[in-house]
Amino acid sequence: MSTAGLVRLLDRANRRPGAVLLRAVLMPAGWGYGLITGARNWLFDKKICAAYNPRVLTISVGNITAGGTGKTPIVIWLVNKLIQAGLKPAVLTRGYKSKGGEISDEPAIIERACAGTKVLINSNRIASARRAVYELARNVLVLDDGFQHRRLARDVEILAIDATRPFGYGRMIPAGLLRESIGSIRRAHAVIITRCDLVKKDELDSIIDKIEEINPRAVIATSRHKLGEVRFGDGTAADIGEMAGKKIFAFCGIGNPEAFFDQLQKCGLEVVAKRVFADHHNYSQSELDDVLAKAQQTGAQAAITTQKDFLKLETLKAGGNVKLGFAGVRLEFIEGEDRIAGLIIDD
Numbered sequence: 383m384s385t386a387g388l389v390r391l392l393d394r395a396n397r398r399p400g401a402v403l404l405r406a407v408l409m410p411a412g413w414g415y416g417l418i419t420g421a422r423n424w425l426f427d428k429k430i431c432a433a434y435n436p437r438v439l440t441i442s443v444g445n446i447t448a449g450g451t452g453k454t455p456i457v458i459w460l461v462n463k464l465i466q467a468g469l470k471p472a473v474l475t476r477g478y479k480s481k482g483g484e485i486s487d488e489p490a491i492i493e494r495a496c497a498g499t500k501v502l503i504n505s506n507r508i509a510s511a512r513r514a515v516y517e518l519a520r521n522v523l524v525l526d527d528g529f530q531h532r533r534l535a536r537d538v539e540i541l542a543i544d545a546t547r548p549f550g551y552g553r554m555i556p557a558g559l560l561r562e563s564i565g566s567i568r569r570a571h572a573v574i575i576t577r578c579d580l581v582k583k584d585e586l587d588s589i590i591d592k593i594e595e596i597n598p599r600a601v602i603a604t605s606r607h608k609l610g611e612v613r614f615g616d617g618t619a620a621d622i623g624e625m626a627g628k629k630i631f632a633f634c635g636i637g638n639p640e641a642f643f644d645q646l647q648k649c650g651l652e653v654v655a656k657r658v659f660a661d662h663h664n665y666s667q668s669e670l671d672d673v674l675a676k677a678q679q680t681g682a683q684a685a686i687t688t689q690k691d692f693l694k695l696e697t698l699k700a701g702g703n704v705k706l707g708f709a710g711v712r713l714e715f716i717e718g719e720d721r722i723a724g725l726i727i728d729d
Contacts, residue, residue, distance in 0.1 A: 415555050419562045419563070422532075433535040435535045436511040436514075438521050440511075440537050442529060442536040443457050443540045443542065444525070444539075445527075446550070447550040447561060448550070448555060448560075451544040453526065453542045455712055457524060458712070460524060461499050463723055463727060464524075470521050470522065471496075471523070472500045473489070473499060473524045473526055475492075475527065489501045508534055529566075530562065540571065540574060542576055543575050544577055545580060545585070546580050564592075568596060570597060572600060572603065572725055574603045575590070575593075577638075586604070601722060601725060605716055610622060610711070613707055614707035615692075615707060627651075628684065629652045629654045631653075631704070633658070633673055633685065636661055636688055646709065657673060670695055670706075671701065674700060687707075689708045
């Protein structure tokens with residue numbers, strides 16, 4: 383089942399009998415998961431479990447919910463800020479579904495977007511930290527998806543919260559989307575709320591109020607994901623604004639696909655059809671052929687996906703008359719960028 387399909391089942395607004403029954407069945411498992419994560423956090427909070435100190439500036443970017451919250455654009459913004467300040471960052475990631483240390487999806491995007499950084503893929507991030515500091519002479523570490531990885535000490539904890547589904551329906555995995563309790567927001571030094579342009583002002587205000595209630599000391603910033611250039615497999619490119627009114631077939635395999643589709647439509651593109659794959663999906667040639675065939679059948683002028691998905695299509699052959707491309711995304715702050723930057727860079 384895709385992440386989007388699971389989200390529809392877990393949403394309390396879905397009152398279909400099957401969905402209600404599933405949530406009830408999963409609730410005890412969510413309680414158990416919550417007890418385990420809570421106990422683990424207590425052990426680290428009380429210093430019973432020790433965290434390795436790499437003795438260089440260490441910044442974590444993470445979340446408390448499963449699915450895409452927009453961490454990668456935050457990491458790219460952060461790493462480029464550090465490079466501009468004359469620092470030598472390394473990004474430490476476990477590399478979801480990567481094999482043998484190869485660079486794939488998010489790590490590849492980070493490495494391409496941040497000239498001068500090094501992305502180290504290893505589920506043992508202490509080993510990566512040691513290599514970054516002692517072998518590669520890096521003087522700042524960025525933990526990608528590091529909020530739950532407490533074995534490595536950090537100086538700054540940045541939490542990404544997706545405005546379109548901020549608190550995981552208030553239930554722990556698998557009954558909801560929470561990876562740990564909402565109270566864990568207390569550990570964050572900063573919270574960046576992403577996709578704020580996709581919710582109403584009163585909804586955003588409510589999210590901010592909740593964060594401030596839990597952690598009044600946290601720096602809070604609001605942001606949106608800005609779609610920029612659309613790059614096609616044939617080497618051509620077009621600004622997203624130039625494609626307003628174009629009919630497209632949209633598809634992706636990310637944690638929050640509806641947010642991506644909404645962004646395309648807000649930019650004026652006409653999404654005539656869409657298809658959702660599982661998060662971090664590895665595409666086959668037959669699946670790409672099917673996407674392009676469906677796009678042609680719907681009268682789409684292009685099939686558009688995310689950069690993360692496009693990287694997994696580069697080795698496949700795109701046939702037919704429909705152009706295949708991806709829409710680039712960057713983080714754009716609405717409020718609070720200077721306050722976030724002030725936490726990580728000394729003037």
